[in-house]
Amino acid sequence: MQAHSVIGKSTTRVDVKEKAVGEAQYTGDIILPKMLYGNILHSPYAHARILNIDTGKAKKLPGIKAVATGKDITDKPHGLIRTPPAPLFLRDKFALAKDKVRFIGDEVAAVAAVDMDTAEEALELIKVEYEELPAVFDPLEAMKPGAPIIHESYPGGNISTDGHFNHGDVEKGFKESDFVFEEHFETQYVCHSPLEPHSAVANYLQSGELTIWLSTQTPFYDQTGIAEALGIPVTKVRVIKPHVGGAFGGKTDTLPPYPIAALLSKMTGRPVKVVHTREEELVCTSRRHPIYIDQKIGLKKDGKIVAMESRAILDGGAYFSFGPVTTVIFGGFQNGPYEIPNFRYDGLRICTNKPFCGAMRGHGAIQAKFAMESIIDIAASKMGIDQLEIRIINAIKPGVVTAGGFIVNSTGHEECIQKTQEKLRWKDKWGKHSGTGVGIAANFFLSGAAINFFFDHHPSHSAVIIEANEDGKFTLKTGTSDLGQGSMTTLAMIAAETIGVTLDDIRVIAADTITTPIDMGSYSSRVTMFGGNASLNAAQEMRKTLFEIAADTLEANPEDLEAKEGQIFVKGSPDKSVSHAETINLYFEKNIQPLIVKGHYNPPPNPHSPDIQIQGMNIDAVNASPAYSFGAQAVELDVDKETGIVKVKKIIAAHDCGTAINPQAVEGQIEGGVSMSLGQALTEDFKMDKCWPMTSSFLDYKLPTSMDHPEIESMLVQTMDVNGPYGAKEVGEGVNIPTIPAITNAIYDAVGVRIKDLPVTPEKILNGLGEKI
Numbered sequence: 001m002q003a004h005s006v007i008g009k010s011t012t013r014v015d016v017k018e019k020a021v022g023e024a025q026y027t028g029d030i031i032l033p034k035m036l037y038g039n040i041l042h043s044p045y046a047h048a049r050i051l052n053i054d055t056g057k058a059k060k061l062p063g064i065k066a067v068a069t070g071k072d073i074t075d076k077p078h079g080l081i082r083t084p085p086a087p088l089f090l091r092d093k094f095a096l097a098k099d100k101v102r103f104i105g106d107e108v109a110a111v112a113a114v115d116m117d118t119a120e121e122a123l124e125l126i127k128v129e130y131e132e133l134p135a136v137f138d139p140l141e142a143m144k145p146g147a148p149i150i151h152e153s154y155p156g157g158n159i160s161t162d163g164h165f166n167h168g169d170v171e172k173g174f175k176e177s178d179f180v181f182e183e184h185f186e187t188q189y190v191c192h193s194p195l196e197p198h199s200a201v202a203n204y205l206q207s208g209e210l211t212i213w214l215s216t217q218t219p220f221y222d223q224t225g226i227a228e229a230l231g232i233p234v235t236k237v238r239v240i241k242p243h244v245g246g247a248f249g250g251k252t253d254t255l256p257p258y259p260i261a262a263l264l265s266k267m268t269g270r271p272v273k274v275v276h277t278r279e280e281e282l283v284c285t286s287r288r289h290p291i292y293i294d295q296k297i298g299l300k301k302d303g304k305i306v307a308m309e310s311r312a313i314l315d316g317g318a319y320f321s322f323g324p325v326t327t328v329i330f331g332g333f334q335n336g337p338y339e340i341p342n343f344r345y346d347g348l349r350i351c352t353n354k355p356f357c358g359a360m361r362g363h364g365a366i367q368a369k370f371a372m373e374s375i376i377d378i379a380a381s382k383m384g385i386d387q388l389e390i391r392i393i394n395a396i397k398p399g400v401v402t403a404g405g406f407i408v409n410s411t412g413h414e415e416c417i418q419k420t421q422e423k424l425r426w427k428d429k430w431g432k433h434s435g436t437g438v439g440i441a442a443n444f445f446l447s448g449a450a451i452n453f454f455f456d457h458h459p460s461h462s463a464v465i466i467e468a469n470e471d472g473k474f475t476l477k478t479g480t481s482d483l484g485q486g487s488m489t490t491l492a493m494i495a496a497e498t499i500g501v502t503l504d505d506i507r508v509i510a511a512d513t514i515t516t517p518i519d520m521g522s523y524s525s526r527v528t529m530f531g532g533n534a535s536l537n538a539a540q541e542m543r544k545t546l547f548e549i550a551a552d553t554l555e556a557n558p559e560d561l562e563a564k565e566g567q568i569f570v571k572g573s574p575d576k577s578v579s580h581a582e583t584i585n586l587y588f589e590k591n592i593q594p595l596i597v598k599g600h601y602n603p604p605p606n607p608h609s610p611d612i613q614i615q616g617m618n619i620d621a622v623n624a625s626p627a628y629s630f631g632a633q634a635v636e637l638d639v640d641k642e643t644g645i646v647k648v649k650k651i652i653a654a655h656d657c658g659t660a661i662n663p664q665a666v667e668g669q670i671e672g673g674v675s676m677s678l679g680q681a682l683t684e685d686f687k688m689d690k691c692w693p694m695t696s697s698f699l700d701y702k703l704p705t706s707m708d709h710p711e712i713e714s715m716l717v718q719t720m721d722v723n724g725p726y727g728a729k730e731v732g733e734g735v736n737i738p739t740i741p742a743i744t745n746a747i748y749d750a751v752g753v754r755i756k757d758l759p760v761t762p763e764k765i766l767n768g769l770g771e772k773i
Contacts, residue, residue, distance in 0.1 A: 004497055004726070005497065005500075005564050005565060006493050006496045006497040006502070006503060007493060007494070007497045007659065007661055007726050008659065008660060008661070008663065009662075009663075010662060010663045010664035010665075011489070011493070011503060011662055011664065012664075013486045013488070013489040013665070014488050014489045014492055014503070014506075014508060015243070015482070015488060015489075019243070024243045025242050025243060026196055026199070026215065026242055026243050026244070026245055027196075027199035027200065027201055027213050027214060027215045027242050027275075028196065028199045028215075028273075028275050029242075030201045030213050030242070030273070032201065032203055032271035033271070034270045034271065035201070035270065035271040035272065035273055036065055036066075036112040036113060036114060036264070036265075036268060036270050036271065036272045036273070037112070037113055037114070037115055037116050037119055037272070037273055037274075038110055038111065038112050038113075038119065038257075038260060038261055038264050038272045038273065038274035039110065039111055039113070039116065039119035039120060039122075039123055039274070040107050040109070040110045040123075040256065040257070040260060040274070040280070041107070041108045041109040041110065041111075041123045041126055041128075042104070042105045042106060042107060042108065042280075042283075042284060043097070043101035043103070043104060043105065043106040043107075043108050043130075044104060045101055045104065045130055045132055045691075046101075046102075046103055046104050046135040046137070046353040046354075046690075046691030047100070047101070047102060047103075047132070047133040047134065047135035047136075047148060047150065047353045047691075048100065048101050048130040048131060048132045048133055049099065049100050049130065049131040049133060050070075050097060050098075050099060050100065050101065050108070050128065050129075050130060051129040051130065051131055052128070052129040053069050053108070053109060053126065053127070053128050053129075054126070054127040054128075054129075055067040055069065055109065055126050057125040057126075057127075058111060058122040058123070058125040058126045061113075061118065061121060061122050061125060062118075063113050063114040063115065063118035064111055064112070064113050064118060064119075064122045065112045065113065065114070065267075065268045065270065066111065066112040066264050066267040066268045067109065067110070067111050067112075067122070067126070068096060068109065068110045068111075068112075068260065068263050068264060068267060069096055069108070069109045069110075070094055070096040070097050070098035070099075070108075071098075072096070072263060072267070073094060073095055073096055073229050073230065073231075073259065073263060074228060074229060074230070074231045075098075076091070076228045076229065076231075077091045077092055077093055077094050078091060078093050078094070078095070078225050078228070078229065078253075078254050078259075079091025079092060079093070079320055080221070080252070080253065080320070080321065080322055080325075080453065080454060081320065081324050081325070081453050081454075082453065082454050082455075082456070083452055083453050083454060083455065083456060084456065086453065087155075089151070089153040089154055089155065090320055090324065091320075092151060092153065092319050092320050093319045093320070093321075093356075094229075095107060095229050095256040095258075095259040095260050095263070096108065096109065096110065096256065096260065100133070101130070102150055102151075102318035102319070102353055103317065103318040103353050103354055103355055103356070103691070104283070104691055104692065104693065105280075105283045105284040105355060105693070106284075106318070107256040107260070107284070108126075108128055109123075109126050109128070110260045110263070110264060110274075111123060111126075111264075112264040112265075112267070112268050112270075112272050133148060134148040135148055135353040135691055136148050136150070136158070136352055136353055137352055137353055137354055137688070137690045137691055138352070139292070139313055139314070139315040139316075139350035139352055140292070140313065142158040142350050142351065142352050143157075143158060143159065143313075143348070143350055148353075150318065150351045150352070150353060151351060154351065158350055158351045158352070159348055159349070159350060159351075160316050160320060160323060160324075160349050160350065160351045161314075161316070161320075161323055161324045161327045161347075161348070161349035162327075162346075162347070162348055162349075163324070163327040163328045163330075163331060163345070163346075163347040163349075164331070164345060164346055164347070165331045165332065165343060165344065165345040165404060166343075166344050166345075167340075167341075167342065167343045167344070167403035167404060168307075168341050168342035168343065168403055169342055170307050170308075170309055170342045170343065170344040172307075172342070173298055173306045173307025173341065173342030174296070174298040174306070174307050174309075176298075176306055176307075177298030177299055177300065177306045177307060178299065178300050178301045179298065179299050179300075179301070179379065179382070179383055180296065180297070180298045180299075181296070181297050181375060181378055181379050181382065182294070182295070182296045183294075183295050183296075183371070183374070183375050183378060183756060184292075184293065184294055184295075184756065185292075185293040185295060185370060185371040185374065185756045185757065186290070186291070186292055186293065186756070186757035186758070187288075187289075187290055187291050187293075187367045187370060187757075187758045188290050188680075188684075188685045188686070188757075188758050188759060189287055189288065189290050189355075189357075189685065189686035189687075189688070190287060190288035190360065190679075190680050190684050190685075190686065191281075191282050191285075191287045191288075191684070191686050191695075191701060192246075192247070192248045192249065192250035192285070192286075192287065192360055192361075193246075193281075193282075193684075193698075193701065193703055194245055194246030194247055194248060194250065194251075194281075195245045195246050196215055196244065196245025196246055197215075197275060197276035197277070197278065197280070197281040198215060198250075198251065198255055198257045198258075198275075198276045198280075198281065198285060199214070199215045199257070199273075199274070199275045199276070200212060200213065200214050200215075200257050200258045200260075200261035200262075200273070200274045200275075201213045201261065201271060201272070201273045202261040202262040202264070202265040202271065202272050202273075202274075203265055203271040204262065204265040204266040204269065206269065208232065208236050209236055209238070210226070210230075210232065210236060210237045210238065210262055210265070210266070211238045211240065212226065212237070212238070212239055212240070212258065212261065212262055213239075213240050213241075213242055214239055214240070214241060214258055215241075215242075215244050215245070215247070215251060216239070216241050216244070216247075216251050216258075216481065217244075217247045217249070217251045217252045217481050217483060217521050217522045217523055218251075218252050218254075218481070218520070218521030218522070218523065219239040219240070219241050219479070219481060219511050219512070219513050219521070220239070220479060220513055220518050220519065220520070220521065221252070221254060221454055221520075221521060222239050222254045222258055223237045223238075223239045223513045224454075224455075225254030225258070225259065226239070226254065226258055226259045226262050229259035229262070229263070230259065230262055230263060230266060237262075237513070238512070238513055238514045239511075239512070239513045240511070240512045240513075241481050241510070241511035241512070243482075243484075244481065244482070244483045244484060245484065246483065246484060247483045247522070248360055248361045248676070249286075249322075249358065249359035249360040249361050249363060249523060250285055250286055250287075250358070250359075250360065251483075252322065252358070252359050252521060252523050253285075253286055253321055253322070253358060255284075255285060255286075256284075257274040257275075257276060260274055261273065261274040278696075278697055278698065279696040279697060282686065282693070282695055282696060282697070282701060283355060283693045283695075283696065284355070285355075286321045286322070286355075286356055286357055286358030286359070286360070287317075287355060287356075287357050287358070287360065287686060288357060288360040288363060288366075288367075288680075289314045289315060289316065289323070289326055289349075289357040289363070289364075289367065290314075290315045290357075291312050291313065291314050291315070291330070291367045292312065292313040292315075293310065293311070293312050293367065293368075293370075293371045294310070294311040294312075295308075295309075295310055295311075295371045295372065295374075295375045296308065296309040296310075297309075297375050297376070297379055299379055299383070301383075302393070303379075303380070303383065303385045303389065303390040303393055303394070304393060304394060305338055305339070305340050305341075305376075305394050306341065306342065307340070307341070307342040307343070308334065308340050308342070308343050308344075308372075309343075309344045309345075310330075310331060310334055310343075310344070310345045310346075310347075310368070310371070310372075311345075311346050311347075312327075312330050312331075312345075312346075312347040312348070312367075312368075313347075313348050313350060314326065314327060314330070314347065314348065314349040314350065314357070315350060315352055315354070315357065316349040316350055316351055316352070316356065316357050317351070317352055317354045317355050317356035317357045318351065318352070318353060318354065318355070318356045319351075319356040320356075321356050321357065321358030321359070322358040322359035322363065323349050323356075323357060323358060324349070325359070325363075325364070325449075325453070326349070326357070326358070326359065326363045326364040327347045327348075327349045327364070328347075328364070329363060329364030329365055329368075330345070330347055330364040330365070330367060330368045331345030331347055331368070332364075332404055332406075332624060333364065333365040333368055333369070333444060333445065333446075334368050334372055335402040335403060335404035335406050335444070336396050336402060336406065336408070336444030336628060336630075337391075337395060337396055337411070337413045337442050337443070337444040337630050338376075338391070338394040338395060338396065339394055339395070339396055339397075339400065339402070339403075340394075340402075340403060341403060342403070343403055343404070353691055354688060354691065355686075355693065359523060361673070361676060361732070361733050361736055362445065362733040362734070362736050362737050365443075365444075365445055365733070365737055366677070366680075366736065366737050366740065369441065369443060369444075369737045369738065369740075369741060370740050370741050370744070370758070372741075373441040373442065373738065373741035373742075373745070374741050374744060374745065374754070374756065376390060376391065377439070377441075377741070377745045377748070378754065381748070387430070387440060387745070388417060388421055388426065388440065391417055391440070391442055391632075392414055392417060395411070395413045395414055396408050396411055396413065396444075397411070398410055398411055404624075405606060405624075406624050406625070406628065407606060408628055409627060409721050409722050409723060410627065410656075410658065410719040410720060410721040410722070410729070411628070411630050411656065411719065412630050412631075412654075412656030412717035412718075412719045413442060413444075413630040413631075413632070413656070415654070415656070415717050415719075416442070416630060416631050416632035416654035416655065416656055416715075416717050417440070417442065417632045417654075419632075419652075419654045419715050419717065420440065420632045420633060420634035420652045420653070420654045420715070421440065421634055423634070423652045423713065423715065424438060424634040424636060424650065424652050426438055426440070426634060429636065430749060431749065432749075433749065433750065433751065433752055434750070435638060435639055435640070435641055435750055435751060436636070436637070436638050436639075436750055437636070437637060437639065437746040437747060437748070437749030437750025437751070438634060438635065438636050438637075438746050438749055439634070439635045439637075439741070439742045439743060439744065439745030439746030439747070439748070439749055440632060440633070440634045440635075440742055440745065441632070441633060441738035441739075441740075441741035441742040441745060442630070442631065442632045442738055443629070443630065443631045443632070443633075443734045443735070443737035443738040444628060444629070444630055444734070444737075445525060445628065445629050445730060445733050445734030445737060446524060446525065446624055446625030446627075446628055446629075446730070447525055447526070447528070447529040447625050447626060447627040447628065447629060447658075447721075447723075447724065447729045447730040448524050448525060448526025448527075448529040448530050448603070448625055448626065448730065449523075449524035449526060449624070449625060450603035450606075450624060450625055450626060451624075452520070454520070455520075458518065458520075459517075459518055459600070460518065460534070460600035460601060460602050461519075461520055461526075461530050461600075461601055461602050461603065462478075462479070462480065462518075462519045462520065462526075462530040462531045462533070462534040462600065462601045463478075463479065463517035463518060463519065463534050463598060463599065463600040463601075464476060464477065464478050464491065464495075464517065464531070464534040464535045464537070464538040464598065464599050464600070465477040465478075465516075465517055465538065465596060465597070465598045466495060466499075466535075466538045466539060466541075466542050466596070466597050466598075466599075467594060467595065467596045468542065468546075468580075468584045468587070468594075468595040468596075469584070470581065470584060470585055470588065471581055472501070472505065472566055472579060472580040472581030472582075472584060473501075473505045473506070473507065474495065474499065474501065474505060474506050474507070474542070475506075475507045475508075475509060476491060476492060476495050476506055476507065476508050476509070476535065476538075477508075477509045477510075477515065477516045477517065478491055478508065478509075478510050478511075478516055478517070478519065478531055478534070478535065479510070479511060479512075479513075479516045479517050479518050479519030480510060480511065480519045480521075480522060480527050480530075480531040481510065481511045481519075481521060481522040481527075482510055482511070482522070483522055485522075485527075485665075485669060485732065486662065486665040486668075487522065487527040487528070487531065488508040488510055489503075489662060489665065490527070490528055490531075490532060490661050490662060490665070491508065491527075491531055491532060491535040492506040492508050492535075493661055493662060494532050494535045494536050494539065494661065494725050494726065495535050495536075495538070495539040495542075497539075497726070498536055498539035498540055498542075498543055499539050499542050499543050499546070499563065499580070500543065500562070500563020500564050500565070500566070500567070500568065500580070501563075501565065501566050501580055502565055502566065505566060505580075517598070517600075519531060519534075524733070525629075525730035525731075525732035525733045525734065526730075527732075528661065528724070528725070528728050528729070528730060528731070529625075529626055529627060529723070529724055529725070529728070529729065529730065530601050530603075531601075532661070532724070532725035532728060533599075533601035533723075533724075533725045534599045534600050534601040535599065535725070536599065536725040536726070537599030537600065537601060538597050538598055538599025539599070540599070541597040541598070541599060542595075542597045543563065544558070545587070545595065545597065546563070546568060546580065546583050546584070546587070547561045547563075547568065549583050549586050549587050549590070550568040550578050550583045550586075553578050553582075553583070553586065554568070554569070554570055554576060554577070554578060556570050563580070566579055566580050566581075567579055567580070568580065568583060603625070603626045603723075604626060604723065606624075626721075626723035626724070627658065627721040627723045627724055627729045627730075628729070629655065629656055629657060629658075629729045629730045629731065629734040630655075630656040630717075630734075631653070631654055631655040631656055631717075631734055631735060631737075631738060632653075632654050632738060633651060633652065633653045633654070633674070633738040633739055633742045634651070634652045634742060635648060635650070635651050635652075635739075635742040635743050635745075635746040636648075636649045636650045636651075636746065637649055637710075637743065637746045637747065637750060638750065639747055639750040639751045639753075639765060641751060641769060643762055643766075644761070644762030644763065644764070644765035644766040644769070645762050646682060646743075646747060646760060646762075646765070648678065648682075648710040648743065649710050649711070650710050650711045650712075650713070651674050651678075651710055651711070651712050651713070651739065651742070652713050652715065653670050653671075653673075653674050653712065653713070653714055653715065653735065653738075653739075654714075654715040654716075654717055655670055655714070655715070655716065655717065655731060655734065655735050656717040656718075656719050656729065657716060657717070657718065657728065657729050657730070657731040658718065658719055658720060658721040658724045658727045658728040658729035659718055659720055659724065659726045659727035659728045660716050660718055660728070660731075661725075661726065661728050663716060666714070666716055666731045667714040667716070669731045669732060669735060670712075670714040670731065670735045671712050671714060672735075673732075673733070673734075673735030673736030673739070674712050674735065674736065674739050675704065675709060675712075676736050677736040677737075677739035677740050678704050678708070678709065678710075678739060678743075679702075679703050679704045680740060680758065680759065681739060681740040681743045681744070681758065681759060681760055682704070682708075682743070682759055682760050683702040683703065683704055683708070683759060684701065684702060684703065684759060685701075685702075685758075685759050686701065687700070740758065743760065744760065747760065747765065751765065751768075751769060752768075752772060753765050753768030753769060753772070754768070755768070
């Protein structure tokens with residue numbers, strides 16, 4: 001591997017100092033002159049028609065400056081799946097309900113007041129007349145004829161999305177199999193739970209210009225959504241993303257607080273701040289889909305997989321959000337990390353009168369891998385095949401085009417399995433059934449979704465602008481959103497390495513829809529691949545320009561030059577050099593114009609046409625991603641047979657990240673992903689009693705604390721992918737996918753109880769032990 005001066009070196013993030021000393025400003029920290037405070041009235045009914053909203057008393061309350069209802073916004077509902085031929089009914093949510101409410105928590109009205117106490121009092125004065133309608137809370141019931149229809153615009157009734165994959169001949173594959181196994185699995189509601197809730201500060205000027213600060217993953221999507229809700233030109237909306245205190249997919253939607261803050265500012269002519277309470281964050285935002293899964297697998301005696309069938313029913317809640325994408329991902333990412341010659345998937349996403357579901361870190365894939373890695377473990381146990389061996393003999397190889405048409409250029413799957421099992425001393429511990437168990441599971445995920453589903457016409461998937469300054473330093477502008485994962489540092493490191501300067505020589509300005517170039521957003525683990533390649537391309541253009549100027553000074557050909565640590569020199573002769581600052585000033589003297597370059601990135605096309613169907617539309621030549629990450633996690637845990645309590649002792653997590661741009665940050669991402677899935681496996685569960693949310697705070701929603709965490713050891717597997725910047729791949733969502741099945745597989749190894757519905761609870765383990773007696 002080529003030696004680098006910046007890439008591959010562990011470094012602190014470019015924003016770490018301002019965060020450490022408390023200078024970092026989050027949306028909730030912003031205070032503007034004459035700022036008002038917004039608050040939102042939510043529906044107390046799961047399904048009801050709005051007959052009348054009386055805001056008279058609220059408007060007369062001293063300190064109230066505006067009261068808004070659905071009549072004050074346009075008739076354009078918001079939706080994330082918009083690019084033709086996507087049907088219009090995929091846009092289904094208004095910032096403020098117009099005709100109906102569809103879950104307890106739906107937004108009905110909003111107020112702007114001089115303080116929050118006055119805003120709270122005004123909400124109590126708003127009188128809403130509802131006609132309560134029949135509601136449905138179980139997706140299986142919602143599919144039946146005669147069930148209450150939640151959205152009249154959906155052509156499939158309460159079936160909001162249908163997604164299908166069909167590769168090979170599945171029925172023939174099962175007939176040719178020596179063993180066939182079928183199992184049923186279920187997953188639960190899980191909330192994102194960022195420390196920073198959804199927040200917005202809007203400032204609408206009399207000129208018609210709106211500036212809005214948002215805690216968001218997708219500022220350019222929000223720019224469009226807010227403009228449409230208010231009926232103003234997109235170019236009049238400026239979205240600025242300050243520091244963000246966690247998102248995990250939950251801040252990809254343009255949720256109601258954003259357009260509501262903008263609307264209230266427009267109505268009052270004053271800045272307005274809207275910040276969710278923790279209860280609103282848990283109840284009124286998107287979450288992970290609960291899914292009913294029926295999984296079937298056919299294998300030969302030697303453990304080779306011949307066929308797999310997967311049927312899923314997703315409980316989507318009241319609105320679409322990212323649900324159609326989740327439905328497709330569930331099936332699509334069963335294309336790896338194993339070769340499956342015959343595969344069929346049928347997924348239905350069902351609308352219910354409950355909080356809506358959308359994107360959450362690894363959405364769709366994490367539920368699919370729970371079922372897939374569990375049934376592979378079940379098959380290995382019943383066939384008497386080693387759990388490690390079955391995962392190796394079915395592994396995808398580099399250069400393979402999967403049955404789903406995914407092009408795999410690099411894979412560290414086998415190395416990840418070997419590293420985790422060796423570190424855990426798997427072979428010494430597995431199969432004892434002594435109350436202590438070990439389990440393993442693997443992952444497969446994309447390095448950024450290559451499909452544009454939002455903009456009709458977009459200049460690129462990601463773009464970067466770099467400007468040279470006379471002191472030899474550079475300003476990098478990017479539309480990508482750093483949510484705390486360190487993406488600004490990653491892009492700066494790529495630029496610094498390419499230009500030949502230090503990280504301190506790169507200043508990053510990010511995520512401002514007026515001053516930075518367009519980017520699709522921070523989701524689908526895309527920033528290193530897409531934003532990183534855009535940064536690389538811009539930096540290469542900058543280096544080319546500088547080398548052309550320096551070549552005259554050094555009396556050399558540009559192709560004979562190198563650059564490192566702020567000096568440009570002739571290869572092999574570092575003493576013959578000129579600084580970047582000198583070169584930049586020579587450029588200014590010669591050209592009398594700024595030195596600004598740009599780079600962009602669009603994913604490569606896919607010549608293979610998978611058979612994918614969603615919402616009745618065939619999607620051909622889908623290049624799901626430029627690259628795919630792989631990984632494995634091995635878990636060691638104890639199960640108390642008297643109480644059913646699980647104590648996870650150790651998790652070894654190996655991840656194929658391509659080239660680790662910043663190894664320290666990669667390790668942090670791995671540990672964060674493991675931590676997140678530990679909660680979903682063992683403690684987290686958003687409880688509903690039919691329509692009523694039973695979870696309204698962190699007292700009820702059990703996140704694992706530092707006291708609950710095991711020892712986590714991260715291991716980096718570097719494979720160099722041809723499509724990644726310097727060979728890099730994702731390390732965002734793939735890392736949290738194998739944790740859950742590794743834990744449940746370890747529980748089976750410990751006490752012989754197979755957990756097939758999440759979360760794991762002591763009661764489920766004790767019931768399983770009772771069934772064995």
